[in-house]
Structure formats: C-alpha cells, structure tokens
Amino acid sequence: MGKKQAEIILKILEENGYEAYFVGGCVRDWLLNRPVHDIDICTNAHPGDVMRLFPDHVPTGLKHGTVSVKLDGSLYEVTTYRTEGRYEDFRRPSEVSFVSELRIDLERRDFTMNAIAMDRNGCLKDPLQGKADLENGLIRAVGIPVQRFREDALRILRAVRFAAQLHFQIEPATLAAMSETSFLLSHIAMERVRDELHKIMDSPAPEVGARLLAETAALHTSPLLQRLFSVRQEYVSRLPFLANLPQKWALLMYAAGLDPDQARGVCHELKLSKRETEAVCSFVQHITQLKPKWDEPTVIDWRPLLLQTGLPFCLELSNLLEAVWKNMPALDLKKSLEDTYEKMPVKSVQELALNGKQLYTLLDKKPGQWVQHMLQHLWEQTAFYGLANTPEALLEEAKKEVARHEY
Structure with a gap:
C-alpha cells in the first residue's frame, strides 16, 4: 500500500468528472512524517459510481457510502462525501446523507488534524485549520466539542491516545468537553476501550495518556481501571521500556497495589485472551512475591524461579524488574539469570x-x-x-x- 499507487484511484475519479482527495489520518501522518498504515479517500462520486469505475472492489460499507477498491493486492477505502444523522448508540450514526461539498464532509469529522484533505498533487483543502493545529501540537475537536463526543464517546479515548502518541496538548474547550461527556464511555464496548488503552500504553508518552485519563475521569465506571491509570506518572513513564502488553499491565497493577485476584478481575473486565490473562496474572503473582522497591535494586535468587517457571518467563520477569529499578540500574539482572541457568547441569x-x-x-x-x-x-x-x-x-x-x- 502506497501513496503513489493510491493516486491512480484519485486520477481515475477525476478523469471521470468527480472530485477525489486523500483524507483523515493518512494526511495527518504524511504532514507529520509518520508511517502511514491506512489510506482513505473521499469523493463526491456515489458508491454506485465508484463500483462502476472500479470493478475490482469490495462493498464494505455501502450504507455509509464506503467502497473498498482493490488495487495491486491492496485495499483503499473510498467514501462518498456525507453528513450524518443522529447517533443513537454514542458510537455510529443511525443514518447518513450523501452531499456534494467537501467542506460539509470534513465538518463531520472528530478533530481538526483529521479533517484535512489532500489532492493527488499534494495541495491541501483545510477549511478547519487543521494544519495550523498540527504545527502547534494541538488536538482540537471539530465544531462544538460536546456534540462531537456525544456523537461518538470513543473519541474521548482517541483524543487521549493522540496526545500520548504525538505528545500534543488538548485544546482547553475540547478537554473540558471530554470531562463533561466521559460518562458516555459506559455505552462503548469494552473491546474498543481496551484497544485504545493498549495504544495509549504502547505510545511514546503513556504518562501523558494516564494523566489525561485521570483528569477527565474517563474510566470512572471501572474503579480498578481508573486506579491503574491514576498511579504516579513516574511509574507510568516506564512502560516504553517493557517488551509487551502483559508486562505493561503487570507494572501498572503492581504500582497500583493490586493483588493477583484483582489482577485477574481486571483482565476479565478488559476481555483479554486467556493467554494474555495468564501471563499478566503470573507476572503480578511473582512480582508481588518478590516485593521489589522502586529504584532500589536487590540481588535475586533465580534458582527457585527457574525451577518453577523456566528461563523464558524469568527473562520477561527480569525485564519487569529492570523497569521497576529503571532509575538505579545497579545490577545486571539478565547476566545473573543467564549465569545461573548456564550453571545448571540439568535444565529441565x-x-x-x-x-x-x-x-x-x-x-x-x-x-x-x-x-x-x-x-x-x-x-x-x-x-x-x-x-x-x-x-x-x-x-x-x-x-x-x-x-x-x-x-
């Protein structure tokens, strides 16, 4: 999937008398010089016109005006300019109406930085000043912020995620509206909430996300989750040093003082897979037994842990301990672990x-x-x-x- 390839779709639409633009996250990320994973296209061509011009397609969302055009093995979503009716489930519109003006389509979007269109020559259509907000590192809701979050409450977590991923500030009126409407997140499926939390935890600045989650009380309907993301920011800032999400959840749970039973309850609430749940709970169990103090490294006797859990788990546990002791890395944990393992004449x-x-x-x-x-x-x-x-x-x-x- 690439921009040059997708420009062919825009060119064909234009040659047949239609407007066509790149829009949304791909434009934002091109302007920020970030990797682009999905390329979205908007057009005044109706779905029937798109399907006629591109016989190799998938009618992925005709109700909402979206056709996925297949080109050289890649799929590109092409969506008709539209405006949206009432949002009855705080997530998706009950109906959409196709429109002929690009600006009307841009005005239905979540944040100004995601409401920038680009033609195939790189020229921008930016009536909502999204590029200026990008340059100023600002996340601003399109139009009336409360209305945007009432339409789709998941946008609250998306704003937090963008702040953590891009290290941006949230514009004051937008932030106030997030706090005002955070109760609506109770209507959003936990799987979607979990996916946004994972992206926040995997971001370069998870402490920014945690601070905003606490400040807006976005997770107030789940006291344990709210407690996890309310721990000291210096602990949350260690998440990027961990290798995977089970380790990251375990670090937050240890920082919040959760016991293994509470950890399992949180995993079930998040609807983590059985494998992920067992990994998280095992990390929490062993880190709780070791009771390491933050930034006060001690010698670990790896022998019983190797016998009980094996080398792969111990390597992950050492990664978790290194994060707990990040500011005082006085011990070569992995070397002591590997030395202990190598000295074992029988390893299983x-x-x-x-x-x-x-x-x-x-x-x-x-x-x-x-x-x-x-x-x-x-x-x-x-x-x-x-x-x-x-x-x-x-x-x-x-x-x-x-x-x-x-x-």
Missing part, C-alpha cells in the same frame, strides 16, 4: 535420566500426582545440589524422598 525435567513411568514402575507404586512432585524434586537436586543425573542416583534419591514423605 525432560533431561532427567529417569522419566515418570520408570519412576513409578521401579518404585512399584501407582501413577499419580506424586510423580510430578517427585520429578520436580529430582530436577532441583540435580540442577543445584549436586545429585548425579544417573538412573541409579535418581532412584536412590526417590526412595529416600518416598520414605520422607510417604507418597
């Missing part, structure tokens, strides 16, 4: 010279949960306490362990 249960079936057969016992506990014990003894990894030595130790605990 699977490397033991006896397997579970051999154990219960040689001990003449019925299989059961005790076998896994025994294998874990034998691994610990061979990994760190000098037990030889031979069938004879393992069996002898297993007999002693049986006598001690009467498995």
Whole structure:
C-alpha cells in the first residue's frame, strides 16, 4: 500500500468528472512524517459510481457510502462525501446523507488534524485549520466539542491516545468537553476501550495518556481501571521500556497495589485472551512475591524461579524488574539469570535420566500426582545440589524422598 499507487484511484475519479482527495489520518501522518498504515479517500462520486469505475472492489460499507477498491493486492477505502444523522448508540450514526461539498464532509469529522484533505498533487483543502493545529501540537475537536463526543464517546479515548502518541496538548474547550461527556464511555464496548488503552500504553508518552485519563475521569465506571491509570506518572513513564502488553499491565497493577485476584478481575473486565490473562496474572503473582522497591535494586535468587517457571518467563520477569529499578540500574539482572541457568547441569525435567513411568514402575507404586512432585524434586537436586543425573542416583534419591514423605 502506497501513496503513489493510491493516486491512480484519485486520477481515475477525476478523469471521470468527480472530485477525489486523500483524507483523515493518512494526511495527518504524511504532514507529520509518520508511517502511514491506512489510506482513505473521499469523493463526491456515489458508491454506485465508484463500483462502476472500479470493478475490482469490495462493498464494505455501502450504507455509509464506503467502497473498498482493490488495487495491486491492496485495499483503499473510498467514501462518498456525507453528513450524518443522529447517533443513537454514542458510537455510529443511525443514518447518513450523501452531499456534494467537501467542506460539509470534513465538518463531520472528530478533530481538526483529521479533517484535512489532500489532492493527488499534494495541495491541501483545510477549511478547519487543521494544519495550523498540527504545527502547534494541538488536538482540537471539530465544531462544538460536546456534540462531537456525544456523537461518538470513543473519541474521548482517541483524543487521549493522540496526545500520548504525538505528545500534543488538548485544546482547553475540547478537554473540558471530554470531562463533561466521559460518562458516555459506559455505552462503548469494552473491546474498543481496551484497544485504545493498549495504544495509549504502547505510545511514546503513556504518562501523558494516564494523566489525561485521570483528569477527565474517563474510566470512572471501572474503579480498578481508573486506579491503574491514576498511579504516579513516574511509574507510568516506564512502560516504553517493557517488551509487551502483559508486562505493561503487570507494572501498572503492581504500582497500583493490586493483588493477583484483582489482577485477574481486571483482565476479565478488559476481555483479554486467556493467554494474555495468564501471563499478566503470573507476572503480578511473582512480582508481588518478590516485593521489589522502586529504584532500589536487590540481588535475586533465580534458582527457585527457574525451577518453577523456566528461563523464558524469568527473562520477561527480569525485564519487569529492570523497569521497576529503571532509575538505579545497579545490577545486571539478565547476566545473573543467564549465569545461573548456564550453571545448571540439568535444565529441565525432560533431561532427567529417569522419566515418570520408570519412576513409578521401579518404585512399584501407582501413577499419580506424586510423580510430578517427585520429578520436580529430582530436577532441583540435580540442577543445584549436586545429585548425579544417573538412573541409579535418581532412584536412590526417590526412595529416600518416598520414605520422607510417604507418597
């Protein structure tokens, strides 16, 4: 997908007597020299005209005037100039009306920086002064701010996300309207809220986003979520040093003092996947057990953690600890972890010279949960306490362990 390729669509529309412009986020990001992932086109051609001119298309949103034109394997959304009726669900208009003027179409958009059109020669149509707001680092709602957020409450979180991604300020009247209408976010599906929160957390300045979320009380209907994004900004500013979202959620939860049960509740509220939920909860459980103090590094005994969780998890946990101790990086955590791992003569249960079936057969016992506990014990003894990894030595130790605990 590229601008040069998309210019072909604009050229064909113009050659057939229609207007056509790039619009929205792609224009904003071109002006900011940021990567562009989606290219949107607006036109006064009606959907039927677009489908006639571009036989290779997908009728993705005819009700709202959108046709996806396929060109060299890429899809470009082409949408007819429109105005919108009432928003009955605080998210999408109940009806749209096609119009012939570009300005009317731009006036329905969320923020001035997203209401700039560009022709295929790079000339701008900017009746709402979006370029000036871009140059001044300002996020300003189009028209009456309260009305924009009442139409689509998700725009509140989009404004916060743009502020965090671009390190922009929010224009005062727009910010006031966000606070005034934040209660409407209760009508928005949690999946959409979660996706915006993820983008805020993945932004270069998540502390800006957290401050705005707290200031506007955007998450007030979820006390635990509001609590997470109300922690000290110096903790939130560490999120960019973490590798993935489960680590980032765990850091916020640790900063907010959530226990593992509360962490699981937040994950369910956010509708995270089972895999993500287990990762977050495991991080929270182990970081809570370690109780590291912010910017006060200590030596970590990696042995029990390696036995319990394995090397990949410990590497991620060390990344989380490094973020907690970011301002006092006195310890080479990863080196101490890797050194401990390398010194282990047996690095997993699977490397033991006896397997579970051999154990219960040689001990003449019925299989059961005790076998896994025994294998874990034998691994610990061979990994760190000098037990030889031979069938004879393992069996002898297993007999002693049986006598001690009467498995």
